[in-house]
Amino acid sequence: MFKINSLLTAVTLACSVSAVNAWDALPREAPAPADNPTTPEKVALGKMLYHDPRLSSTGTVSCSSCHNTMLGGEDNRPNSMGVNGQTGGRSAPTVWNAAFNAVQFWDGRAESLEAQAAGPVTNPIEMGMKSWDDVVARLNTIEGYKKAFADAFGGNAISKDTATKAIAAYERTLITPNSPYDKFVSGEKSALTEQEVRGMNKVAELGCTGCHSGPAFNGPGMFQKFPMHSNGMYQAKYHFNKDLGLAEVTKKSEDEHKFKVPTLRNIALTAPYFHNGAVKTLDEAVKVMAKLQLDKELSTEELSDIVAFLNALTGEFPEQKMPVLPPTPGTTFN
Amino acid sequence: MFKINSLLTAVTLACSVSAVNAWDALPREAPAPADNPTTPEKVALGKMLYHDPRLSSTGTVSCSSCHNTMLGGEDNRPNSMGVNGQTGGRSAPTVWNAAFNAVQFWDGRAESLEAQAAGPVTNPIEMGMKSWDDVVARLNTIEGYKKAFADAFGGNAISKDTATKAIAAYERTLITPNSPYDKFVSGEKSALTEQEVRGMNKVAELGCTGCHSGPAFNGPGMFQKFPMHSNGMYQAKYHFNKDLGLAEVTKKSEDEHKFKVPTLRNIALTAPYFHNGAVKTLDEAVKVMAKLQLDKELSTEELSDIVAFLNALTGEFPEQKMPVLPPTPGTTFN
Incomplete structure (x- = not known):
């Protein structure tokens, strides 16, 4: 059309x-890089990861906390608030249609959505995880994620690479026509x-x-x-x-x-x-x-x-189902 | 059945x-009090309010931040984290099936979901709003809420009473059979x-x-x-x-x-x-x-x-659509 x-x-x-x-x-569709074609399984996994506060050290901040998919793709704040109430110096850009940006972050330091997704998780004032190894270790304790990663990428697939690919694949669906x-x-x-x-x-x-x-x-x-x-x-x-x-x-x-x-x-x-x-x-x-x-x-x-x-540049927001995040029955990280 | x-x-x-x-x-259904029968309009409004971080002073904490509808209805933390990274002394109870509690809060100080919903919004370490008057004033600047409250309650309806009724009506749908x-x-x-x-x-x-x-x-x-x-x-x-x-x-x-x-x-x-x-x-x-x-x-x-x-008491979580929160075009509280 x-x-x-x-x-x-x-x-x-x-x-x-x-x-x-x-x-x-x-x-209506965003182009995907050759090494990360968009699939429904990746999008489903990426949607879960994007909304999961357990990707932050405190378990309180998800990607969506600052790039809110229920609002205009950000938080309407001058600077976002990361773990433990910390704030930085820049305003969160919207995630809606971010797939059409040639570069990501205000300073353009990431060349792809995949590269961008890796950043905030281990930024000490944003999501505060010590390392991606810690993120992967945590995700590996959540049975539902093991399955979702295997569905999306095959095999024993939880890694920084696959997690950021899944998040990017989901973000490529966040288009407001x-x-x-x-x-x-x-x-x-x-x-x-x-x-x-x-x-x-x-x-x-x-x-x-x-x-x-x-x-x-x-x-x-x-x-x-x-x-x-x-x-x-x-x-x-x-x-x-x-x-x-x-x-x-x-x-x-x-x-x-x-x-x-x-x-x-x-x-x-x-x-x-x-x-x-x-x-x-x-x-x-x-x-x-x-x-x-x-x-x-x-x-x-x-x-x-x-x-x-x-x-008049405000688009239509696609209907989205809330993800049901996979649990860790009987225990918690926090 | x-x-x-x-x-x-x-x-x-x-x-x-x-x-x-x-x-x-x-x-499959929770009983509603005589003065707050559950209607689709109230549930739709309550779902928006429940997920709206603009009900907190910083614009970062919604009801769902601590009572997460994508997880087990809480945050898997010993104590929740409210505005500016503050924590209290109690653990967030689950919102799932809270409609079947005779009283709310750990100390049971609220006799209804409606009374409970009023509390955290103005608690200084939870959502930190100074008063419900401030909440109502803020909601009144959001055109989409004016309409949603009118649809749910008729007339010029934004008040502490109607806001908490709508949130309670939504919570009565959070049942895991x-x-x-x-x-x-x-x-x-x-x-x-x-x-x-x-x-x-x-x-x-x-x-x-x-x-x-x-x-x-x-x-x-x-x-x-x-x-x-x-x-x-x-x-x-x-x-x-x-x-x-x-x-x-x-x-x-x-x-x-x-x-x-x-x-x-x-x-x-x-x-x-x-x-x-x-x-x-x-x-x-x-x-x-x-x-x-x-x-x-x-x-x-x-x-x-x-x-x-x-x-074996873990139930099925109903499929939910993400609410699209009404905007304040061209401006912000924060």
Whole structure:
């Protein structure tokens, strides 16, 4: 069905939207890497692991604690709260449509969902496990996991590699299609209001789509410097510059303040905003972005048109069954 | 179907189990109070509230964080971890089949699920909200909740009263029927092994069912003194006496160390054990109970028979859809 979107999109654009760039609907399926094809067994296992707080040292924090699959894929907090009430310096990115990110984490240090999934589990302020060996040892005491891993990967399969593959396979199913925007670019012209269409045009005209383009509004480049333009007031208020971004990983001066371009999908659901969660509302975030990245002051009307359009990027959340997590009858780790 | 259980049970017992007391299967439905009849709209709303971390001050702790509906209805920790990593002195009781408890909390201070639901939300070390007025104010900023409360209760309905009623209505659906025990007492004699039947007889013979009887193995009395018999070794090891139980509420000396009789349903899934979560395994918990309540030492065989029977009280968990929590587009509390 979505194979014909480009054509429909082109037709639609000719009528109502300035064709600065292609407007793509969100694919219904995410591509999987060659060494981790998506299977129902992996997805079922990954869903259990993703929601299992026993992957944390205290048994209180699961992936879903900070990347909440019942909300907008994160926790609506400036910084997430890991084990023992600890907080870090960055805001949790949404897991919804993360499968369409070219790189993961704010600093892009993971090249795949698989690599990303390995990180928080052993981060001392996130899930706090001492090592993946400890995680594997713990999972090996849960009979139901032994079976689920064998079903998904065959044999005696519990390892860091298979656990992160299963989590990534599940995350590839977390896609939110059918936003008003998607319907619009698929030919349903009444799906967007006039104001939302104005916002869509404005986003292209101003140049937001220079970085936020493609079906997930997070490409084509992987990284972008932020802020591009210095601004004393915003710096004093939001302290964006404290975080060096990619340079925290590469230690290269040319990578300072480079961040992964985040998706705009469901952006209305993921306040507060920016890598440090310093900006509480979407209105303010758009204003700040226009100033710091494009050196532009938005009029009140432009701002409300753009925010209206961004709200139209909220998709439909797939119905999910709650996993029943396999027990350790008669005993506990904790 | 379950209306004929008593008859079937009586027949079964005559064959294989000493008829010290009636053996009842778990009802499929929990009775609701006259002022809170269960409706699908209340259950849907209650399910959202139950899983919503925004009912806590930090936005990180939902009812399900400690009473996990994906696990055995609690968190498998000695003491739960509330907001900002705080812990209290008691172990979270399971929410599964809590609808069949005559009273709630370990000290029985709540007479209904509705009254119980009001407590943790404003407990400073659990969910940490300053007041229910604050909770109601927060819920009122979430459009989706306004609608869901109106659907469930009509009109401008968000209040402590309606929120706790909805949560209780949802909890009344959290029933785990069809354990091997239930099948056995409903006539399916092959549902229990010989060892499990021996354990069932032993539980009656020893007198465990003096307190743990009825379909949820938590009646007929509401409270029981624990420990009944003093034991220096266990006291030194597990510190059971530190908690005064009911007397913490009533301040009466005759209520000291009285606790709600907990259900034995799914007991294999709710380690660690006792009000303070001090005992890590079910084997040890049974041994301790026999000694402290009945002044009996169990043989190795008796112990393993009883534990086998208790494992046969693990029921079937109903399939649940994950709630999609209503958003606050473009903003956040946190």
